[in-house]
Amino acid sequence: MSDENAAQGETPETENPETEAAEVDPVEALKAENAELKDRVLRSHAEMENLRKRTERDVADTRTYAIAGFARDMLTATDALSRALVVIPAETRETADGALKSLIDGIELADREMQRLLAKHGVKPIEAAGQKFDPHRHQAMFEVPNAEVPEGTVVQVVQEGFAIGDRVLRPAMVGVAKGGAAAAPAPEANGDAEGIDKSA
Incomplete structure (x- = not known):
């Protein structure tokens, strides 16, 4: 009896793996594997595309900003030329002749050429006069x-x-207007104050 029970108990254990193996459809297994592989390929493709875009962005930034340090140093020389022109009175510029006129023309030419070369490499002046202050x-x-x-x-x-x-x-070094049209609410405050005085 115990042998029969043991035999009966063993039968389901040996039948279960066979039943599970019989239930797995090879076509479905291949479809699942195919879907997983397709997902991996799509993810790899997306990662490569992101890497390509990031690399292009880095290269563009390098091209644009590589000369930033050099350009900053060149601005010092440009400022010196501009200051040299500013200290020469307008009357002297108009009446200058000979060596003095050549010197003034040379400074003006050097200043214009410096500005042109800076602009050629993407260095542009910041608009400031008449603009709203931008910190x-x-x-x-x-x-x-x-x-x-x-x-x-x-x-x-x-x-x-x-x-x-x-x-x-x-940054542009600037003087900023104080007490202009934006200060208009002050009279309203006075009106409120008058109203308070009247109620008192």
Whole structure:
């Protein structure tokens, strides 16, 4: 009896693996494997595409910004040429002749050529005069009382700023308007104060 029970107990154990093996459809298994492989290929392709785009972006950034340090140093030389021209009075420029006229013309030519070469390599001046003050592109040196323009407007440029691509090489040093049109709410505050006085 116990032998029969043991035999009966063994039968399901030996039948289960055979039944499971019989239930696995080879076509379905191949389809699942195919889907998994396809998913891996698509993921690898997406990763390679992202890597390609990132590399292209890095190369473009390198091309654009590689000369940033050199350009920043060149701005010092450009400033020196500009200052040399500023100190020469307009009357002297008009009446100059001989060696002095040649010197002035040479400084002007060198200044123009420096500006042209900087622009050729993507270094451009930052617009400042008349613009709203932008702390990312402008450096405020002082405030100018001026009621004719909105408060926070750049009214004077002390030193021109430059940018290369989207990056600021040197912010523009500026004077900013104070007490302009943006200060208009002050009379309303006075009106409120008068209203409080009346109620008191």
